[in-house]
Amino acid sequence: MKTSLRLAGLAAAAVGLLLSAGAQAQQPIKIGFISTMSGPEGVLGRDLSDGFKLALKHANNTFGGRPVQVVYGDDQVKPDVGRQVVDKMLESDKVQIVTGINFSNVLLAVLKPVLDAGAFYISTNAGPSIVAGRQCHPRFFAAAFQNDQNYEGMGQYLREKGYKKIYLMAPNYPAGKDMLTGVKRYYKGDVAGEVYTTMGQLDYSAEIAQIRAAKPDAVLVFYPGGMGINFVKQYAQAGLKDQIPLYAGAAVVDQTILPALGDAALGMYTGALWSEYLDNAANKRFAADFEKEYNRIPSPYAALAYDTGRMMQAAIDSIGGKIEDKVAFQKAMENVKFESVRGNFKFNTNHFPIQDYYLTKIEKDEKGRLVAKLQQKIMSDLTDAYSGDCKMAAQ
Amino acid sequence: MTLSLFIEQSLNGVQLGVQLFLMSAGLTLVFGIMNLINLAHGSLYMAGAFFAAMFIKITGNFLLAIALAIPCTAIMGILMELIVLRRFYARGHLDQVLVTFGLILIFNDLVRMVWGVVPVPMPVPALLSGSVEIMDGVLYPAFRLAILSVGLVVALGLYVVVVHTRTGMWIRAGASNRPMASALGVDVQLVFALVFAAGAALAGLAGMMAGPITAVQVGMGEPILILALVVTVIGGIGSIRGAFIAALMIGIVDTFGRVLLPHALGSMVIFMLMALILAWRPKGLFPVHG
Amino acid sequence: MADQSNPSFSLSAWLRGNWPILLVLAALALVPTFAAATDNPFLIRLFTRAVIFSIVAVALNFVLGYGGLVSLMHSGLFGVGAYTVAILAFHDYEATKFLGLFAGTDNLAISMPLAFLCAMGVAALTGIISLRTSGTYFIMITLAFNQMLYYFFVALQQYGGEDGLQVLANLHFADFNITKRTTFYYVAVGVLTATIFVFARLVQSRFGIILRATSQNERRVVALGIPPLRYKLMAFAISGAVTGLAGALWASGQAFVSPSDLSWVRAGDYVVMAVLGGMGRVWGPVLGAILFVLLEAYLPSWTQFWQLPFGIVVVLIVVYLRGGLVDVLGLTRSKSASNTEGGHA
Structure with a gap:
């Protein structure tokens, strides 16, 4: 009698366990996607979230057998607003992974609360140097790049091209400095000028006149968003485009601004970590499906966000959806195997990418739209310069 | 700094100044005459650029587009005055700042709904796309010279209207002493409407002229x-x-x-x-x- | 100051005319309980933000509603206070010296009063220049000073520049740990309560009466032999100091400061909060700040075009509620009472 009671109790407990495990499997994985959705920079958030949504669609909205629930938020390019949105995601929505931020200053404001809360941050875009080095963290992954990487390849290219004297320009904020540091790490010739301008500057005629007077062999700029439109238009109008070649690294002249730039950008060379012309199956599927879904050419923002989504899926699939086991999820991310739209991708010890760098040229495609045509590979297996400073702690 | 660079930079400064004048003229007129702070003046600037970009796309002609966009912006200004701002002449500056701040938010989102988040193209007209050699070895963009000329013409025009015409006399009267002006039989309502439309058109014009050299985007x-x-x-x-x-x-x-x-x-x-x-x-x- | 405070100020009489503030403060005090009951701890963070902005809006309203001075540099003053705490904490954490002179500190009992004083100093110095102007010119000159402060902090590369500065040190107030979320929230509510009562008292003191008289008819005040500039300057410095204190709270609560805390748009937001809430009452701006923060937090989750409804709400309130949200409570002062704030002066 006693034994059978005990047996029944055991059986009940076992059933309960099974049931709860089943419930566990069906509980959604919650992801917080925060980005700049409103205002002039809203285009970045749109492309990032569209790319990510496409990855979800390709995954049937399921990672590791569990449904994925995404909460979207708008940071308005204000660090404190981003912080508030993230607090809400962590505490009200109980998200397990946060992603999506495009501006480094917003990222730095939210990083501590995210990691302190025990959640993961997997970056679709911003990759500030401090997180790659001294403040690297077991739960932080940069799926896109370390900021400097966007320009390191360009530094290498300008050196190979044999330019003796180049002129550098960027907005005066840490990401701007990161980019130009990236150039100077690989370009060893003279720098005729290194000019930092105010964020959001509208008129560059004074700076362009200084460039003309300095007579450099080439000009390399980092002006994301509206600033890029202003600068490239004004540079072309000043008649300098044909005299002194203008270059940009990755993340400047792309599909978020090309339609507005028009012919002013034609013939310009830019660096790239990804191009819609990269020849691999994952990329072909992405580019075709993105255009079908949203009726426009994907930007690098969209591509890297898509890649981030695919990467999360692969890592979570490999551990059967159990991301509550944080150490296992960290290991799965570190060794993630997936078909990247960038072709070659793996994580370095500091959780930042090792990837290739390409050169593209702005041309018109067969439909007359401006596109960044792939020219050549500049670098293979590009790492970042800060991994040596990173002492990755255990979770 | 060499002499030619100095001259080029001075020209850049004057050109930027003239561009700012186009924008400020309307603001200072409305401000001075109606005693109304209109923060949504910037929205009229934005509207001017978006209207012009749209008409360029439709007609393919820059001048025609400008000719169509200016009345559109003026009408938008008049509507703004009729529907909202008219109630605010007698209110304090603070209420005016607040209500026009609200209008900025509304206009920004309306533009985003109509034209989307991606900046829209607005090419330089072919005729003005080149550069002019203003002195030995100094090239200056033709379009910037055009902005300079438009600004100077507007400045001259405003000067003539304000100092040498009857309308201008009313405007000056309204600006320096409103109750006295209306007591002397100036139709203040009409002058106000005229001035507001003119101010809106000037802001729109400033936006249209800036369109080809800067990003035409929300905000x-x-x-x-x-x-x-x-x-x-x-x-x-x-x-x-x-x-x-x-x-x-x-x-x-x-x-x-x-x-x-x-x-x-x-x-x-x-x-x-x-x-x-x-x-x-x-x-x-x-x-x-x- | 003793001769300037009005001996006839009676708290109970003031509260009879301003009873809703007790409800508001009681509601604020219940937020953590409500958050716990609904398992939504985020509410505490959200309301911490609302309470800190309320302190700024109340301080701003002292010069805005009673002194007629529309300041667009209160975000700058807020930033001065916030950076004071953050920079001192930074030097403490890195074990370096500020300008090579003195060590940093993670003790808020030292850095908060310093933040208060620094903001007061900046307000006084800029006030000497800007108070020479009035009306719109005053708005614009304060905007100019705000932009200078903004670009000053952007230029401080050592402290993160545009990226801002994280507070990594463990802040404490003397021997008390006040940075725990709920504790910190109550501290902020306490500071807000104190701020409201101090300003309520100031407004009814001789000092406050002169300040209001100055904003209504400066010439008459001069004719009475009172130097208006001195009173305006004092009011501006006090308002700035309290704003700096709010900034210090902000830096402690967020553990992060950045130049965007100093942007002129934020300064405009404070004015909007004060006017929306109602400038006619010392505590009116609290309502504006709470509404502002709630709209800003919840509208974007309904639509990405959230600025449109936000703008419409602002326009409707300005058009129809001329005294701000305080009007909803039926507490608009009549014209005749406007000089006396409850009839006690």
Whole structure:
């Protein structure tokens, strides 16, 4: 009698366990996607979230057998607003992974609360140097790049091209400095000028006149968003485009601004970590499906966000959806195997990418739209310069 | 700095100044005459650029597009005055600031709904796309010279209208003493409507002229609005002459400040200039009201 | 100051005319309980933000509603206070010296009063220049000073420049740990309560009466032999100091400061909060700040075009509620009472 009671109790407990495990499997994985959705920079958030949504669609909205629930938020390019949105995601929505931020200053404001809360941050875009080095963290992954990487390849290219004297320009904020540091790490010739301008500057005629007077062999700029439109238009109008070649690294002249730039950008060379012309199956599927879904050419923002989504899926699939086991999820991310739209991708010890760098040229495609045509590979297996400073702690 | 570079930079400064004047003229007129602070002036600037870009796409002709976009912006201004701002002439400046701040938010989202988040293209007209050799070895973009000319023509036109016509007399009367002007039989309502439409058209024109050299995007009106307010206040609220001189001053100081000063100072130089001028002359360089 | 405070100020009489503030403060005090009951701890963070902005809006309203001075540099003053705490904490954490002179500190009992004083100093210095102007010129000259402060902090590369500065040190107030979320929230509510009562008292003191008289008819005040500039300057410095204190709270609560805390748009937001809430009452701006923060937090989750409804709300309130949200409570002062704030002066 006693034994059978005990047996029944055991059986009940076992059933309960099974049931709860089943419930566990069906509980959604919650992801917080925060980005700049409103205002002039809203285009970045749109492309990032569209790319990510496409990855979800390709995954049937399921990672590791569990449904994925995404909460979207708008940071308005204000660090404190981003912080508030993230607090809400962590505490009200109980998200397990946060992603999506495009501006480094917003990222730095939210990083501590995210990691302190025990959640993961997997970056679709911003990759500030401090997180790659001294403040690297077991739960932080940069799926896109370390900021400097966007320009390191360009530094290498300008050196190979044999330019003796180049002129550098960027907005005066840490990401701007990161980019130009990236150039100077690989370009060893003279720098005729290194000019930092105010964020959001509208008129560059004074700076362009200084460039003309300095007579450099080439000009390399980092002006994301509206600033890029202003600068490239004004540079072309000043008649300098044909005299002194203008270059940009990755993340400047792309599909978020090309339609507005028009012919002013034609013939310009830019660096790239990804191009819609990269020849691999994952990329072909992405580019075709993105255009079908949203009726426009994907930007690098969209591509890297898509890649981030695919990467999360692969890592979570490999551990059967159990991301509550944080150490296992960290290991799965570190060794993630997936078909990247960038072709070659793996994580370095500091959780930042090792990837290739390409050169593209702005041309018109067969439909007359401006596109960044792939020219050549500049670098293979590009790492970042800060991994040596990173002492990755255990979770 | 060589002489030719100095000349080029001076020209850049004057050109920027003239561009700012186009924007500030309407602001200072409305401000001085109706005693109305219109922060949504920047939205009219944005609307001007978006209308022009749209008409360029439809007609393919820059001048025609401008000719169509100017009345569109003026009508938008009149609607704004009729529906909302008319109620605010008698209210305090603070209420005006607040309601026009609300209008900025509304217009920004409306533009985003209609034209989307991606900046829209607005090419330089083919005729003005090249550069002109203004002196030995110094090329200057033809379109910037066009902005310069348009600005100077507008300045001259405003001067003639304000100083030498009957309408101008009403405007000046309205600006310096409103109750007296209306007691003397000036149709203040009509003058107000005219001035508001003109101010809106000027803001729109400024936006259209800036379109080919800057990004035509949501929120483009706010940074320029701040500069226009600086110009208006330095010049003395309500003074067209003051706005013109202040605009040139800001254009030149900003241009040279950016090139010659260390970056931290360069970005705040115009604000330092404004603080200095207001500390010295608390009602601007050319005060209109006593 | 003793001769300037009005001996006839009676708290109970003031509260009879301003009873809703007790409800508001009681509601604020219940937020943590409500958050716990609904398992939504985020509410505490959200309301911490609302309470800190309320302190700024109340301080701003002292010069805005009673002194007629529309300041667009309160975000700058807020930033001065916030950076004071953050920079001192930074030097403490890195074990370096500020300007090579003195060590940093993670003790808020030292850095908060310093933040208060620094903001007061900046307000006084800029006030000497800007108070020479009036009306719109005053708005613009304060904007100019705000931009200078903004670019000053952007230029401080050592402290993160545009990226801002994280507070990594463990802040404490003397021997008390006040940075725990709920504790910190109550501290902020306490500071807000104190701020409201101090300003309520100031407004009814001789000092406050002169300040209001100055904003209504400066010439008459001069004719009475009172130097208006001195009173305006004092009011501006006090308002700035309290704003700096709010900034210090902000830096402690967020553990992060950045130049965007100093942007002129934020300064405009404070004015909007004060006017929306109602400038006619010392505590009116609290309602504006709470509404502002709630709209800003919840509208974007309904639509990405959230600025449109936000703008419409602002326009409707300005058009129809001329005294701000305080009007909803039926507490608009009549014209005749406007000089006396409850009839006690």
